Amino acid sequence: MITPTKGLAPDRCLLAVGAQVLLQLDEPRTVSQAWSRLKSWRADQAHTSPVSFEWFVLALDILFAMGAVELDQDVLVARSTDAAPSER
Amino acid sequence: MLRRLSADDARFKTVDFSPGLNLLVADTTSSSAETDSRNSAGKSSVIELVHFLLGAKSSGSLATNRALRHITFSLTMDWPWQDDPLEVRRRGDSPKVVSLSRDVSGVSADTLFTDDQDVELSVEQWNRVIERDLFGLDGDHPGVSGRALLSFLIRRVSAHGFNEPTRTFSRQPAAEASSNLAYLLGLDWQLVNGYRELNARKATRDQLRKAVNDPVWGRIVGSTADLRGQITLAEAQVERLRAQVAAFQVVPEYERLKERADQVSRRIKQLAQDDVIDQHNLEELQGAVTETTDVEVSYLEPAYRELGVILNDQVRRRFDDVKAFHHSVIRNRRRFLEEEIQELTDRLAARRQQRADLGEDQARLLRELAEGGALEALTALQTALGREEAALGALRHRFDAAQALEASTRQITAKSLELQQAVDLDLQERRQQTDEAILLFSRYAQRLYGEGREAYLAIEAGRTSLNITPRIDADDSRGINNMVIFCFDLTLAVLAHRHERGPDFLIHDSHLYDGVDERQVARALALAAEVTEEEHMQYIVTLNTDTLSTAAQRGFNPEPHIRSPRLTDDDEGGLFGFRFKATGKAKA
Numbered sequence: 158m159i160t161p162t163k164g165l166a167p168d169r170c171l172l173a174v175g176a177q178v179l180l181q182l183d184e185p186r187t188v189s190q191a192w193s194r195l196k197s198w199r200a201d202q203a204h205t206s207p208v209s210f211e212w213f214v215l216a217l218d219i220l221f222a223m224g225a226v227e228l229d230q231d232v233l234v235a236r237s238t239d240a241a242p243s244e245r
Numbered sequence: 246m247l248r249r250l251s252a253d254d255a256r257f258k259t260v261d262f263s264p265g266l267n268l269l270v271a272d273t274t275s276s277s278a279e280t281d282s283r284n285s286a287g288k289s290s291v292i293e294l295v296h297f298l299l300g301a302k303s304s305g306s307l308a309t310n311r312a313l314r315h316i317t318f319s320l321t322m323d324w325p326w327q328d329d330p331l332e333v334r335r336r337g338d339s340p341k342v343v344s345l346s347r348d349v350s351g352v353s354a355d356t357l358f359t360d361d362q363d364v365e366l367s368v369e370q371w372n373r374v375i376e377r378d379l380f381g382l383d384g385d386h387p388g389v390s391g392r393a394l395l396s397f398l399i400r401r402v403s404a405h406g407f408n409e410p411t412r413t414f415s416r417q418p419a420a421e422a423s424s425n426l427a428y429l430l431g432l433d434w435q436l437v438n439g440y441r442e443l444n445a446r447k448a449t450r451d452q453l454r455k456a457v458n459d460p461v462w463g464r465i466v467g468s469t470a471d472l473r474g475q476i477t478l479a480e481a482q483v484e485r486l487r488a489q490v491a492a493f494q495v496v497p498e499y500e501r502l503k504e505r506a507d508q509v510s511r512r513i514k515q516l517a518q519d520d521v522i523d524q525h526n527l528e529e530l531q532g533a534v535t536e537t538t539d540v541e542v543s544y545l546e547p548a549y550r551e552l553g554v555i556l557n558d559q560v561r562r563r564f565d566d567v568k569a570f571h572h573s574v575i576r577n578r579r580r581f582l583e584e585e586i587q588e589l590t591d592r593l594a595a596r597r598q599q600r601a602d603l604g605e606d607q608a609r610l611l612r613e614l615a616e617g618g619a620l621e622a623l624t625a626l627q628t629a630l631g632r633e634e635a636a637l638g639a640l641r642h643r644f645d646a647a648q649a650l651e652a653s654t655r656q657i658t659a660k661s662l663e664l665q666q667a668v669d670l671d672l673q674e675r676r677q678q679t680d681e682a683i684l685l686f687s688r689y690a691q692r693l694y695g696e697g698r699e700a701y702l703a704i705e706a707g708r709t710s711l712n713i714t715p716r717i718d719a720d721d722s723r724g725i726n727n728m729v730i731f732c733f734d735l736t737l738a739v740l741a742h743r744h745e746r747g748p749d750f751l752i753h754d755s756h757l758y759d760g761v762d763e764r765q766v767a768r769a770l771a772l773a774a775e776v777t778e779e780e781h782m783q784y785i786v787t788l789n790t791d792t793l794s795t796a797a798q799r800g801f802n803p804e805p806h807i808r809s810p811r812l813t814d815d816d817e818g819g820l821f822g823f824r825f826k827a828t829g830k831a832k833a
Binding site for chain 2: 188189192207209210214217218221222228231
């Protein structure tokens with residue numbers, strides 16, 4: 158699910174989708190904007206496998222868990238992981 | 246009038262004829278053995294040769310005998326409307342042509358100077374000329390032929406011509422003989438010929454009848470009852486096809502339409518599949534919208550803590566933080582889901598519309614396809630119709646044939662009654678002609694047998710032919726019968742010549758006098774001499790010397806009438822001057 162498997166296309170695994178989301182976050186954007194930009198980007202790149210909103214949220218969750226994005230006043234911001242110190 | 250019978254063979258005894266009675270005499274010589282007969286002297290050969298020169302068929306004829314075929318025979322005779330006698334020549338080895346010393350055919354000659362030139366005619370042409378000039382038959386005259394007429398004036402032993410007065414060969418159909426006799430007697434031969442035609446029709450009908458009754462061949466025609474049924478079926482079939490052709494609408498570009506209909510149905514199927522997927526997604530989304538409760542995930546943390554080493558490297562956030570993040574992200578998920586639901590719903594609705602449109606399209610296409618057809622289909626239909634119509638036509642022809650066959654029995658019977666009546670009426674109206682013949686015949690008969698004998702010539706319309714019955718009342722001896730033939734032939738010849746329907750000669754073979762009482766022989770010869778002189782005719786008869794001498798004893802003087810040569814039955818005394826082996830039917 159996170160990495161591609163036999164039943165999961167490489168352009169649809171959560172890591173790939175997460176990378177695609179990161180591409181949209183060159184500027185801080187709202188969730189809606191990120192979602193709609195992802196959809197249009199995927200259409201432009203001819204990534205036809207279905208990505209639902211739920212799936213997009215899961216990708217965001219992973220990015221957040223890895224400390225790649227943060228929600229700052231309801232706006233998604235991409236962070237360099239090196240800059241963010243581990244809380245553990 | 247015949248003048249001379251000769252040949253280019255030196256041994257042949259040239260026979261000269263003159264007007265009136267001509268006696269050709271054959272002698273018995275001392276060298277004759279008991280087994281010899283005078284038949285080898287050549288008396289009958291004279292008659293055969295005259296026939297041959299007057300256009301008889303060559304097959305089996307005496308002149309085509311191997312010993313004689315190289316000899317050119319010739320007959321010199323007077324020809325109507327010609328001052329000089331005409332010479333006819335014909336050879337056995339080229340029997341298809343006759344050569345004439347002068348062109349009497351009347352056919353326009355190729356050259357202007359045909360005088361004294363030999364003219365070659367085919368035997369058919371020669372026969373036409375004989376029919377025209379000797380018998381006055383011009384143009385078409387079915388049923389009457391010069392050959393048949395000549396056979397009455399020159400009877401042939403080889404054809405059994407002396408068996409019956411009214412036949413010239415033994416199996417001559419009565420109807421055929423009577424047409425020719427009617428012509429010689431001056432009756433309406435064309436009417437009488439109707440008998441011959443009816444007989445021919447009857448024979449044809451009998452043959453057909455036989456064919457129909459044959460189990461195999463009968464199927465070719467069949468019975469009217471069977472055919473009527475078959476025709477009814479075939480007519481129905483033709484009618485059905487014709488209606489189909491009439492109702493047929495040719496659809497242009499039929500193939501393209503069909504292609505399009507296929508496309509539409511494929512598209513409809515595709516749409517239905519897409520709907521199934523979208524419908525499934527929609528249901529899932531709707532489920533997600535209504536799902537509100539968050540499940541307890543506290544067991545996650547202790548479970549993952551065990552794997553802390555692994556997670557520690559990569560995952561920097563605590564579950565709680567992720568959960569908080571998640572919740573804040575999906576705070577508005579209902580809106581997004583609604584959006585997706587809306588989108589799917591719209592898509593489904595659009596598809597429903599599209600499907601409806603396509604369905605309508607498909608229905609229209611299918612209707613067009615069902616109502617009409619391509620041009621090829623129409624052509625095929627028309628071909629089938631043509632075939633059925635031809636079959637029907639054939640059946641109708643067979644029906645007509647079968648009907649004609651069934652009807653013709655009645656028709657022939659009716660026709661023959663009709664004909665009988667017509668001929669009967671015609672005979673009544675021709676009393677003069679029949680009376681002339683009857684009086685002549687009875688005069689001749691009474692000259693032979695005296696006033697006491699009843700002799701008559703009955704001419705009556707029969708069912709199948711004109712019945713001509715010459716009769717001299719007597720004890721049916723062979724002699725009497727022969728004299729009936731003599732009187733009848735003399736009557737025919739005289740009547741035909743008087744009224745320009747026949748030539749001026751009559752020829753009899755010595756066989757006619759076999760078994761005739763010597764008194765009658767004498768009287769017959771005297772009568773012939775008298776009649777030929779009166780009528781300016783010629784009677785040629787071959788006789789044996791003993792017949793002649795007994796006749797002479799009865800007061801007939803033959804001397805003025807005997808023509809050279811006198812034939813004998815020696816090796817060299819016969820007509821041909823040598824002996825040869827007779828072959829085939831014809832006997833020397």
